[in-house]
Amino acid sequence: MTLPIAGQTAAGRAAEATVSDVVIRFAGDSGDGMQLTGTQFTNTSALIGNDLSTLPDFPAEIRAPAGTLAGVSGFQVRIADHDIHTPGDAPDVLIAMNPAALKANLRDLRDNGVIIVNTDEFSPRNLKRAGYEGNPLEDDSLNAFRLYQVGLTTMTRRALEDSPLDVRSKDRCKNFLALGMVYWLFSRPLESTIDWLRVKFKRRPEIAEANVKVMKAGWNFCDITDAFQVRYDVEPAKLEPGIYRSIHGNSALAIGLVAASRRSGLPLFLGAYPITPASDVLHELATYKHFGVTTYQAEDEIAAVCSAIGASFGGSLGVTCSSGPGIALKAEGINLAVMVELPLVICDIQRGGPSTGLPTKTEQADLLQVMFGRNNESPVPVIAASSPADCFDTALEAVRLATTWMTPVILLSDGYIANGAEPWRIPQVEELPDLRVDFHQTADGFMPYMRDENSLARPWAIPGTPGLEHRIGGLEKEDVTGNVNYEPDNHDYMVRLRAEKVARIANEIPEIEVDGPQAGQLLVLGWGSTLGAITGAVNQARADGITVSRAHLKHINPFPRNLGDVLDRFERVLAPEMNLGQLALLLRARYLKDIETYSKVEGKPFTRDEILHRIESMAGGPN
């Protein structure tokens, strides 16, 4: 929405306006603390009760050359008084800590949007570094926006005149001056950030207090000067009753895995090798030792998956977590788990590629890799999380599939939902699925590859159990006995058996649900993190009078059993994907149905309007 320029003005005071929805982007150098600033704004807004969605966007370099476009780090947050699905298409407010941050983000800003710039950084040298020929603050290039020029560095130093900190440390507080101003502008309380600072810098109270002081100075500057004519508020959202917290996707995934461990009674083992954007799962699980979690930072991606397989063999919940390049290295290990039929959860937090690609940017282009990127016939269940909070449920589902069908399972997430945050209605523990697992105990009649009639799963018999000594391995097995077997008929049988086992999962997953008319002209079908943008676009299209249906896939291998019927009921199917049409390829092959791909491979998620415009053009324009 566009922020109103004027409201009811009390004498000498800024006008106050209530808005339903606002998008704010904090942007600065990689070292300016923009992720932290944005996160604080998000958490404070969450505690007020706003619905929210975030989109961090940062460079792969830890500290790219200061002042350059390559070094710009941004954090976008959208807060609303109603249910929202995306972090917003265009910011209403841009906080630009230097010329590069202004230049890199200006094109996204809404017309008449608010820009707050740190004028202290607009030196000729910094302007040149950012590629400006002149000073945009002095020409008319920003006339379409509401520009607020503030000497953030000067004001920060002035506020900290009495502080014992050196100048460098003082200057590092300037992001909190900006935060204080934005808190004032959107009528947020400072308390939760003050509490956070005092805990975070418990051992360096002088730093905590300097930041508190600077943040208050930013707030007071707005309150006592007439810098802003209007002050805004965003009321709490009318969310479903319950207890909420704000959560990132990677955090929800880590907690989901711990919950699955508890619900299954299996100790959790994570074998991992650091890789962006998956490392946070390792970091977070490493702090959950008191839940019996073992984390292992292995020497490489291969050891990470193999150690998890070793842990599963011993009766633990073996998990490994990586991104595309690491998943490529794990392929042989995953295939070993396919052959020995042990439970294993492989989390792929996708990023831009191929090769090293765009480590910090998002993409959904590992789908075909996880489906087919292994030698020979290698059926592996694949499921995808659709939002930050959904990573929790998806982790539990991955564990259910892995332990029920004795199989490796691939869980797809991506950089967008891994680093993005949203409010999460906290579930009751007793409502979580019961994942209890029984290890095989009876020696009488035991064979390592005997099978459950329904699921076709083999028994999980763990070392240490007397009388069940057996050997497993990557060589082809004879069914039931598990003996090495090279016979042609046996191999044919086993290849089909492994495929059938995974295919039968379709009997025990929910059918796909269609939102909107159950048949008709147009179905928008998505998977994974496109859910928010698709939902927002479809809802808007309907509000504009277009008839359109929507469905979203969590289970990609196997597909829900009714998917073919659903596709047949629609004349056209649109599949927006952050790849060149990978789901569409699978659907066409499986159902002989034409699927229209809408691709976006810019390292950024779809905006709602991009999908909305595609729906409009397919429907013959807005009604």
Next chain:
Amino acid sequence: MPTTEAPALTRKDFQSDQEVRWCPGCGDYAILAAVQQVFPELGIPREKFVIVSGIGCSSRFPYYMNTYGFHSIHGRAPAVATGLKMTRPDLDVWVVTGDGDALSIGGNHLIHTLRRNVNIKILLFNNRVYGLTKGQYSPTSELGKRTKSTPHGSVDFPFNPLNVAIGAGATFVARSVDVFVPHLKAVLKRAAAHRGSAFVEVMQNCNIYNDKAFGALTDKAGRQQNGLYLEHGQPLVFGDRKDKGLRFTGTDFEVVQLGNGMSADDCLVWDEKHANPSLAFQMASISTGDGLGDYPVPLGVLRAVDAPTYDAGVIDQIDQVSSGRPQTLEQLIHGTDTWTVDAGGNVDRGAN
């Protein structure tokens, strides 16, 4: 669980029902027999043994042992074994590997497992050739070796497996020979008793692709003439009449003829517990292992030192952290900052 005196295990208890499929005359048969004889003597219930292997002739080993076994993928056995041992410290985990599996494709896992001192036993069958892929040179093949992949002779400098292990910080490093049955069994027992990573190179003959790989050591004369049988606390004396010894000059080992005023007292007394690994490294370096040089081939335990194990460290840390931080799953899911929305849509900040 009540503990009852289990009947004593025998060699037969460790023989699986699988037909052994190594080539007739392969050195692996002797090693298999030695392991099947040693395991019953360790006082460990059979179900507690797990043998993990990679790929190669040696890595078929688990199929022939009636224990839990895992024939994994090429080079990765130490990684599988590490995950298993970290989560199941009650198990006795053995890795069986070869020179290609451990030192080529799996080199990374080998060194990191040894560096961490994971409490597992690693038996490296070194036949200095790729057997299962039918005769290519391996990372332990000698320079100039002619194989299918080096028809003009190898120009690829080999590893000394002992030095790889010592360099990686292994706390137990030993060597024996497939056909030296009593010696091999004694070394296996020492490895079994070691707490931490125990690395054992077993020099092994491949009679198909690298026959007499260690012939100068294993033939009748070579056994006594060229083997240096290390014993902790004993002087370094060798030869069929114990008439030769090794002196340490301060920088090098030197072969001396005993007699004529030179006695065992002039030879270095072997210290497998020497804190600095450089002595063991230097000892391992005196011979490439084939017994063809001026120096004898060191056999037995080169290094055996006490050090904390990785797996115990991990488990201790989990216990320590757990005892100080009781937390329920509910608390974990809730986190620290929550808000409540009531049925009327009102928001109560921070309520729980």
